[in-house]
Amino acid sequence: MIKALIIDDESKARNLLKVTMEKNFPGEFMLETAQGSEDGIEKINQFKPDLLFLDIEMPNMSGFDLLAATPDLDCKVIFTTAYNQYAIRAIRYNALDYLLKPINPVELKDAISRFQQQKNRKEVYSKQLENFFSNTKEKNLAITTYDGVVFLEVDKIIRCEADLNYTKFVLTDNKTFLSSKTLKDYEDLLTTGNNFLRVHRSHLVNLDFVLKFRNDGGLILKDNSTIPVSRRRKEEVMSRLHT
Secondary structure, eight states: OEEEEEEOSOHHHHHHHHHHHHHHSTTTEEEEEESSHHHHHHHHHHHOOSEEEEESOOSSSOHHHHHHHOTTOOSEEEEEESOSTTHHHHHHTTOSEEEESSOOHHHHHHHHHHHHHHHHHHHHHHHHHHHHHHTOSSOEEEEEETTEEEEEEGGGEEEEEEETTEEEEEETTSOEEEESSOHHHHHHHHHSSSSEEEEETTEEEEGGGEEEEOTTSEEEETTSOEEEOOGGGHHHHHHHHTO
């Protein structure tokens, strides 16, 4: 079942969206609500949603501030607001959709349809890559680029970096490749049976190429890049580097 979290400081708006979801998508979503940004951050960490309905104008911390405060957030976001002036900024946050209150059920269904299509495509693609791994003697990764499919040797990948809906691969020979898939699409594959770790919302690192873990929490890699490590991942990074 898909987990969806509704964050809104207005109880009427929260409850109405929850009821609308239950009515239009019975049995498809496990729904949780949060009464504002602070409660929302706590629920995100506990509930780990697949989909987030996020109000923008809330006391103390806006929806945009909440996203900035949760760099490890790994789910699709649908903004829900009574104001249309935030649409451009929402696009910069790679939002799945931007719904104006009162929410139109037809527009909500369209947004959920896009979410489900993206989810299904990701699952199919991940399965294809898993099959590719299991059927090859050498560990290679097939990535889709703008001009075709490229096969990379996994042990030569230093790091992967999220770039909106794309992923940049940096290799030991200083070559880089830009894939049209998201970082999440590759995370499970590269962290299974390999020494890769998602150290930040935007960075997946091959720990074999770490030169130094700085006091400020940054990783220096063999390509001379400095990669930030989120606060929640520091202990795990330290543990993995010392094993």
